[in-house]
Amino acid sequence: MAYSDKVIDHYNNPRNVGSFDKSATDIGTGLVGAPECGDVMKLQLKINKEGVIEDAKFKTFGCGSAIASSSLATEWVKGKTVDEALQIKNTDIVRELNLPPIKIHCSVLAEDAIKSAVADYRKKQESLVKEEVLQTIS
Amino acid sequence: MKLPIYMDNHATTPVDPRVFEAMKPYFTEIFGNAASRNHSFGWQAEEAVETARKHVAKLIGATAKEIVFTSGATESNNLAIKGVAEMYQEKGNHIITVVTEHKAVLDSCKHLEKQGCRVTYLPVDRYGLVNLDDLRKVITDKTILISVMMANNEIGVIQPIKEIGQIAREHKVLMHTDAVQAAGKIPVNVDDLNVDLLSISAHKMYGPKGVGALYVRRKNPRVMLSPIIDGGGHERGMRSGTLNVTGIVGLGKAAELAYLEMPEETKRITHLRDKLQKSIFAQIPEVFINGHPTNRLPGNLNISFAYVEGESLLMGLSDVAVSSGSACTSASLEPSYVLKALGVGEELAHSSLRFGLGRFNTEEEVDFTIKKVVQAVNKLRELSPLWEMFQEGIDLKTVTWAAH
Ligand SMILES: Cc1ncc(COP(=O)(O)O)c(C=O)c1O
Ligand code: FES
Numbered sequence: 121m122a123y124s125d126k127v128i129d130h131y132n133n134p135r136n137v138g139s140f141d142k143s144a145t146d147i148g149t150g151l152v153g154a155p156e157c158g159d160v161m162k163l164q165l166k167i168n169k170e171g172v173i174e175d176a177k178f179k180t181f182g183c184g185s186a187i188a189s190s191s192l193a194t195e196w197v198k199g200k201t202v203d204e205a206l207q208i209k210n211t212d213i214v215r216e217l218n219l220p221p222i223k224i225h226c227s228v229l230a231e232d233a234i235k236s237a238v239a240d241y242r243k244k245q246e247s248l249v250k251e252e253v254l255q256t257i258s
Numbered sequence: 259m260k261l262p263i264y265m266d267n268h269a270t271t272p273v274d275p276r277v278f279e280a281m282k283p284y285f286t287e288i289f290g291n292a293a294s295r296n297h298s299f300g301w302q303a304e305e306a307v308e309t310a311r312k313h314v315a316k317l318i319g320a321t322a323k324e325i326v327f328t329s330g331a332t333e334s335n336n337l338a339i340k341g342v343a344e345m346y347q348e349k350g351n352h353i354i355t356v357v358t359e360h361k362a363v364l365d366s367c368k369h370l371e372k373q374g375c376r377v378t379y380l381p382v383d384r385y386g387l388v389n390l391d392d393l394r395k396v397i398t399d400k401t402i403l404i405s406v407m408m409a410n411n412e413i414g415v416i417q418p419i420k421e422i423g424q425i426a427r428e429h430k431v432l433m434h435t436d437a438v439q440a441a442g443k444i445p446v447n448v449d450d451l452n453v454d455l456l457s458i459s460a461h462k463m464y465g466p467k468g469v470g471a472l473y474v475r476r477k478n479p480r481v482m483l484s485p486i487i488d489g490g491g492h493e494r495g496m497r498s499g500t501l502n503v504t505g506i507v508g509l510g511k512a513a514e515l516a517y518l519e520m521p522e523e524t525k526r527i528t529h530l531r532d533k534l535q536k537s538i539f540a541q542i543p544e545v546f547i548n549g550h551p552t553n554r555l556p557g558n559l560n561i562s563f564a565y566v567e568g569e570s571l572l573m574g575l576s577d578v579a580v581s582s583g584s585a586c587t588s589a590s591l592e593p594s595y596v597l598k599a600l601g602v603g604e605e606l607a608h609s610s611l612r613f614g615l616g617r618f619n620t621e622e623e624v625d626f627t628i629k630k631v632v633q634a635v636n637k638l639r640e641l642s643p644l645w646e647m648f649q650e651g652i653d654l655k656t657v658t659w660a661a662h
Contacts, residue, residue, distance in 0.1 A: 137641055154659035155605035158567055158585045162643035179643040183569040183586035
């Protein structure tokens, strides 16, 4: 199957490859997929106090389309608020990268990764708030 | 060196220029129908077909009369299996084959199951080999055919056909082998191997696509087949249809060359394959051979590069044509059933590449390929969350994955 130029570009020059410290409180980590399915995506968001995504990083085990989808997702989320980032749909990724039908699930994975990273961040924030509350009480 | 490099010779092979030269006149000047008995156009065509038949027979140690020309090995396998099932239905309805066979064999068997045949699919060990005791145990007095491929198209493992054929003989069961990947690459002799039916395909041995042959034993025992294509009664009634003279000439020439050049070629290709294998193992950690470490076709190398997905690896090897057992490369999104049958974990099946070295690969191409593979694997591991976890000492089996 021939790849679109955009997929090839992301594959050859993936944006924002890397990792943040998983345990940092301003980092949300999403790890989706499974090795047996042939695709695993790790997407990390660095989110400031105002809820704006300052930086994003990814690592992906998967086909070229999966790599391109996650690379694109990191580009798109940067500078967006968390709520805006959650609006990114896999169909937007499909359109931008010109993915064929058989590769749609790779874009779904990228959407899931964003959601999962945000969920992880929110969970961390909640437990932080709880801790603060506990501290104030005691 | 010309790019891209072709290193997928299990899928198909280029037509040898000498084969092409031999075929050329049969497209234009010598166009007769080999069945036209009453003029020189027909005679010339028939003569060419008979010469080809001799070369094919010689390659596999058969006699010319035992060769039936077909449209390729898919048809040869269909004819062998369905032809035996129909012809010998009085005797029995049980067929034995192996889970790692080519789809042309497996789906022919599935078809027969729908018509009331019983089929046993033998498992394989982690090298891809069938166990002879397993085979002995499943033979019954209703068994009419055993079909086991000689060499596998994905992992290149070579089955003990001679021993299997011996067991078939002892039980008076017919023995078929799909020798598509073996013929022209390793010695094949139908008498040594105790086989009664044997499939070959021209395009896997530097001949043209769309032509193949089925060997059908004529003596001890004399094998009969019901045709699957009815018509003018060509090929002793087993395969009707005007003969593809040009293609058959190509198959004949390809067989002749393979027979003459096999000893030299095997040496050369084995050297290249071993170099490819050793260099990859020396330069990349966490790689695994799929199939048997030594009992394998000279040009075959199937390896898994852990923590890297196969299709993305193919993309990184854009200048080298190879294939992968990864689900991402298949229309069904299922990883290779052959690798699965060996018990290769799914994650390693997704990470597999198959190299198929052939007659026209050079040492320079192999060196280039090694360099590219190392680069691509390193790059993709940098990108791989699994590699990162592995490096951190996390056992991936203990992780709960959000499978989708
Ligand atoms: C082992 C094996 N059997 C059968 C076939 C089918 O041969 P053909 O392409 O001539 O139909 C192939 C090739 O795809 C093969 O590798
Ligand atoms: S990750 Fe398997 S098809 Fe994209």
